Amino acid sequence: MSWVLGNLDVIGGHAGAHLLQALPAIVLAFVLALPVAKLAGRLGVLRGGISTAAALMYAIPSLPLFIVLPIVLGTSIRSMVNVIVALTLYGLALMVPAAIDAFRSVDGDVLRAATAQGYGPVARFWAVELPLAGPVLLAGLRVVVVSTVSLVTVGGVLGVPSLGMLFVDGFQRGITAEILAGIVLTAAIALALDGLLVLAGRALMPWASAGKAPAEPSPAGAPDPAAAAAGGAA
Amino acid sequence: MIRFESVQKRYPGGTVAVEDFSCTIPSHTATVLVGSSGSGKTTLLRMINRMVDPSAGRVLIDDQDVATTDKVALRRSIGYVMQASGLLPHRTVQDNVATVPMLTGTPKREARAAALDLLETVGLDRGLATRYPSQLSGGQQQRVGVARALASDPNILLMDEPFGAVDPIVRGELQTELLRLQSELGKTIVFVTHDIDEAFLIGDQVVILRPGGEVAQAGTAEEILAAPADDFVERFIGADRGRRALRLEERDGTRIVVDGTGRAAGVLQAAEGDPAVPDGPAKDRA
Numbered sequence: 477m478s479w480v481l482g483n484l485d486v487i488g489g490h491a492g493a494h495l496l497q498a499l500p501a502i503v504l505a506f507v508l509a510l511p512v513a514k515l516a517g518r519l520g521v522l523r524g525g526i527s528t529a530a531a532l533m534y535a536i537p538s539l540p541l542f543i544v545l546p547i548v549l550g551t552s553i554r555s556m557v558n559v560i561v562a563l564t565l566y567g568l569a570l571m572v573p574a575a576i577d578a579f580r581s582v583d584g585d586v587l588r589a590a591t592a593q594g595y596g597p598v599a600r601f602w603a604v605e606l607p608l609a610g611p612v613l614l615a616g617l618r619v620v621v622v623s624t625v626s627l628v629t630v631g632g633v634l635g636v637p638s639l640g641m642l643f644v645d646g647f648q649r650g651i652t653a654e655i656l657a658g659i660v661l662t663a664a665i666a667l668a669l670d671g672l673l674v675l676a677g678r679a680l681m682p683w684a685s686a687g688k689a690p691a692e693p694s695p696a697g698a699p700d701p702a703a704a705a706a707g708g709a710a
Numbered sequence: 711m712i713r714f715e716s717v718q719k720r721y722p723g724g725t726v727a728v729e730d731f732s733c734t735i736p737s738h739t740a741t742v743l744v745g746s747s748g749s750g751k752t753t754l755l756r757m758i759n760r761m762v763d764p765s766a767g768r769v770l771i772d773d774q775d776v777a778t779t780d781k782v783a784l785r786r787s788i789g790y791v792m793q794a795s796g797l798l799p800h801r802t803v804q805d806n807v808a809t810v811p812m813l814t815g816t817p818k819r820e821a822r823a824a825a826l827d828l829l830e831t832v833g834l835d836r837g838l839a840t841r842y843p844s845q846l847s848g849g850q851q852q853r854v855g856v857a858r859a860l861a862s863d864p865n866i867l868l869m870d871e872p873f874g875a876v877d878p879i880v881r882g883e884l885q886t887e888l889l890r891l892q893s894e895l896g897k898t899i900v901f902v903t904h905d906i907d908e909a910f911l912i913g914d915q916v917v918i919l920r921p922g923g924e925v926a927q928a929g930t931a932e933e934i935l936a937a938p939a940d941d942f943v944e945r946f947i948g949a950d951r952g953r954r955a956l957r958l959e960e961r962d963g964t965r966i967v968v969d970g971t972g973r974a975a976g977v978l979q980a981a982e983g984d985p986a987v988p989d990g991p992a993k994d995r996a
Contacts, residue, residue, distance in 0.1 A: 589796025592761055592868075593809050593858070594786030607800045683800045686842040 479653040491661055493637040497559045498625050498665075504560070505567025505620055506613075510606075512568070513575030527573045534569035538562065538630045559631040559638075566627055567620045574616020578609035611684045614677045618670050625666040629658070639665075711737050712758060712866070712898065717767035719753050719923075727753040728923030731767075736915070737865070740892055740899040744909035744946075745919030751902045754923060755868050758900060759788045771866070786810050789859030789867040789897075793874045795851040797843040803829070803854050804839040810862040821861075828857040833887055849880035856888070860895070869901045873908070885911055906947050910935075918943055 480487065516526040545551075545558045582605055590604045632640020642658030645651070678685060712735040719728040728750040735741045743751040756762040757769050760781045769776045776784060797806045805812075807825035812818060826836050832853045843851055852872060859867055873881045885908065892899060901912050909916045910931035918926040918934065920942060927939040935954055938944040948954055952970015958978055959968050967976045 583799075585792065585794050585796055586798060588761070589790070589792055590798065592759060592785055592790040592792070592796070594782050594784075594813055596782045599813070604798060604800075608798075610800075681800065683842045683844070686845055 479651055480657050483654075487639075487642070487657055487661065490637055490639050490641055490658075491665065493556070494625070494628050494639045494662070494665065497556050497563065497631065497636075497638060498621075498628050498669075501560050501563030501567055502617075502621055502624050502669075504564040505571045505624070506617055508564070509568055509571035509575045509616075512572050513579055516572070516576050517579050523576060527576055530569050530572035532569075533565055536565075538566070538627060539633065541565070542630060542634055554635050556631075556636060559628065559636050563624050563627055567624055570620050570623060571616055574619070575609070575613060578612035578616065579605065581612045582608040607681070610681050611677070614673060614681075618673055621669045621673060622666045625669065626662060629662060711735065711772060712900065713770040713773075714754065714757075715768045715770065717754070717757060717764045717769060717923075719750065719757070719762060720765040726922060728764075731923040731925065733917060733925065733928065735898065735900060737898045738896040739914040740901060740912050741915045741917065742901045742903060742909040742913030743917050743919060744903055744906055744913075746904055746921075748921045749919035750921075750923030751904075751919055752870055755870055755900055755902045758866070758868055759785045759790060761785075786814055786862060787864055787866075789862070789864040791852075791855045791859045791867070791869045791872040793871040795843070795848075795855040797851055797854055797858070799843055802840050802842060803834075803846070806843065806854055807857045807861050809858055814862065825857070825861065828861055829854075831860065832857045832891070847880075848876045849884060852876060852884055853887070856891070860891075865898055867897045867899045869899060871903055872901075874903070874905075881908075888912065918946055 512526070512530075516523045519526070541562050542558060543553065545562055546553045546555065549558065549561060551557050586608065587600065587605060590600050595604060628638045629640025629643065632638050632642070632644050635641070639658045639662045642654050642661075646654030646656075646658065714731050714733045714735075717728060717731045718726075720726050731750070731754060743754060745751045753762055757764055758771070758776065760776055760779075763777065797803075798809070801809070804822055804825045807828050808816075808818075808821035811821040811824065816824075826839055829836055829839060834850060834853050834857070838846065838850065838854075843854065846854065852875075855872065859869075873884045876884065889912070899912075901909075903909055903912075906918075909918075913931065915928065916931055916934060917928040920926045926946070927934055927943045934943065934947060935949075938947060938949055941950070944950040955970045956967050956975055959966055961974075965978045966974050967978055969975045
């Protein structure tokens with residue numbers, strides 16, 4: 477515990493670096509997954525293939541990928557860019573199938589109705605299709621957040637600053653408190669971001685948590701307020 | 711006035727939804743296209759607002775070929791109500807009703823205020839304005855669907871089996887409500903249904919369709935009932951089973967109207983000021 481108190485600045489710096497790598501990767505994975513999923517939805521037959529290919533990407537072992545990427549990208553092995561690119565790829569592996577499901581979850585009748593009201597294709601996507609895919613997109617994004625935050629630590633093995641360095645350093649120097657601090661903080665960041673997403677979802681999609689209709693009003697019992705109002709209007 | 715001129719719809723793969731359909735739909739009246747599934751009635755309806763483009767032939771609104779119009783603008787100028795109401799689940803009732811005015815640039819505040827008035831027009835309480843569609847009953851959702859279709863004050867109202875998904879009692883209420891609205895607003899309504907009784911109730915003109923969009927008979931309910939064009943129409947309106955030929959019978963001292971199968975269809979009541987058909991004799995016997 478005294479190690480933690482004595483090294484708050486180190487821990488803080490590593491936590492900051494951790495977020496600096498996780499957040500861009502999460503945002504990129506989410507933003508890039510949307511067009512890929514839309515395209516896959518249009519291809520119909522190929523949709524299953526794209527979904528499977530994306531999922532297979534997640535099976536690539538992370539350490540070798542972190543080593544190969546600098547060669548491909550021409551960056552230094554300790555650059556945060558490598559980590560962000562690698563994490564974006566893993567994020568896409570999770571987010572693309574989730575986004576495909578999300579767009580499929582939107583009721584075709586509602587889309588047709590929107591077209592019939594006079595939404596153009598672009599307006600229909602932004603105002604109707606994307607918001608309605610929101611709940612399933614959010615579920616996928618929550619998995620991406622937790623996965624990405626924990627994967628950032630792998631960079632620590634290569635010497636890229638992150639909370640992962642606390643494990644590596646702690647093991648080498650035999651400081652249990654340092655290892656524990658790394659684990660607890662990584663989990664805490666994942667949970668905090670997840671919590672923020674849930675709150676954002678409630679604020680942005682109040683309709684998704686709105687209650688269901690009461691049973692169809694019985695004509696014999698309490699009068700339907702609608703029918704009563706109709707009588708008044710007529 | 712809406713005119714179909716030798717309209718055909720063929721899908722890639724060879725399925726023919728509509729073979730050759732011509733029909734004139736007069737303005738300010740309700741025309742019902744009625745037929746079983748596969749009759750192409752919904753396809754025909756969707757040709758009017760270009761949700762479907764015909765493979766051959768033309769659809770004209772007031773003598774303008776719809777193919778020459780801008781799709782999006784055309785759809786905004788025509789009210790559309792569908793079976794599952796098609797309301798946007800992520801918008802409140804009020805914003806659903808205000809959809810088209812807001813798309814065409816009416817200020818939000820103005821569109822929302824107008825939406826509140828429309829809710830009353832279709833017989834809904836203003837208190838429902840801030841609810842989401844999932845919080846309404848099926849019948850209420852359909853009323854919101856009608857309000858939304860009326861919001862841009864369109865001349866034409868397309869209704870695709872709008873009351874098909876609600877229970878019979880609510881359907882009856884909605885039908886009555888539509889007739890009341892139509893008597894006030896006088897829109898050009900094109901209404902699609904598979905229910906012949908609904909067609910006879912709503913339609914000033916009823917068009918009975920065979921599979922492939924072929925017109926079996928078109929006319930008023932009275933004309934069709936009085937003189938079904940052929941066996942198909944007789945079967946469709948139930949005349950072949952005797953459903954339309956009613957006669958009086960006395961059962962247990964009550965005068966009952968029965969159909970051709972002997973099934974009771976109702977009770978005979980005296981017309982107002984007409985003492986000729988009272989239930990008096992029945993009471994005497996009882």
